Amino acid sequence: MKHRLRLAALSALFITSLAQAAGSIDIDVHRDANCGCCKKWIEHLQANGFNVRDHVEADMSAVKQRLGVAPRLGSCHTAVIDGKFVEGHVPAEQVLALRKRDDLLGIAAPGMPMGSPGMEVDGMGAEAFQIIGLTRDGRDVLVADYPAR
Numbered sequence: 091m092k093h094r095l096r097l098a099a100l101s102a103l104f105i106t107s108l109a110q111a112a113g114s115i116d117i118d119v120h121r122d123a124n125c126g127c128c129k130k131w132i133e134h135l136q137a138n139g140f141n142v143r144d145h146v147e148a149d150m151s152a153v154k155q156r157l158g159v160a161p162r163l164g165s166c167h168t169a170v171i172d173g174k175f176v177e178g179h180v181p182a183e184q185v186l187a188l189r190k191r192d193d194l195l196g197i198a199a200p201g202m203p204m205g206s207p208g209m210e211v212d213g214m215g216a217e218a219f220q221i222i223g224l225t226r227d228g229r230d231v232l233v234a235d236y237p238a239r
């Protein structure tokens with residue numbers, strides 16, 4: 091009986107981790123109504139297993155200010171995961187990595203880098219871009235470097 095209970099607990103754990111892998115990671119995305127590349131970035135997140143809660147906003151600069159996105163890091167949409175911001179066209183793998191970085195307030199792909207997730211243009215390559223982290227004491231740190239392709 092005891093053994094069976096333990097098995098049940100173990101399989102519940104297993105099912106939970108499967109659900110995580112299959113994409114029950116919630117992320118909130120704030121964007122302007124008519125932002126096409128924002129919608130494409132949302133599709134990129136969904137394809138990578140995120141559960142996206144989509145928020146259409148009237149005033150994105152107010153949202154960015156509220157979430158602590160430094161203007162120098164600004165892009166179009168602003169997402170929030172585990173209380174940290176994700177600004178712009180950040181690849182999903184970096185969003186996952188951010189969950190383990192408690193030293194950072196958030197990360198950003200500043201500007202609108204051509205070829206980054208959601209910014210792909212048929213027949214065009216990708217320009218180089220960087221993922222910048224904002225530390226809790228207000229410094230920018232390099233988190234990842236994506237070369238031109």
Ligand SMILES: [Cu+2]
Pocket residue numbers: 127128166167179202
């Ligand atoms: Cu964009």
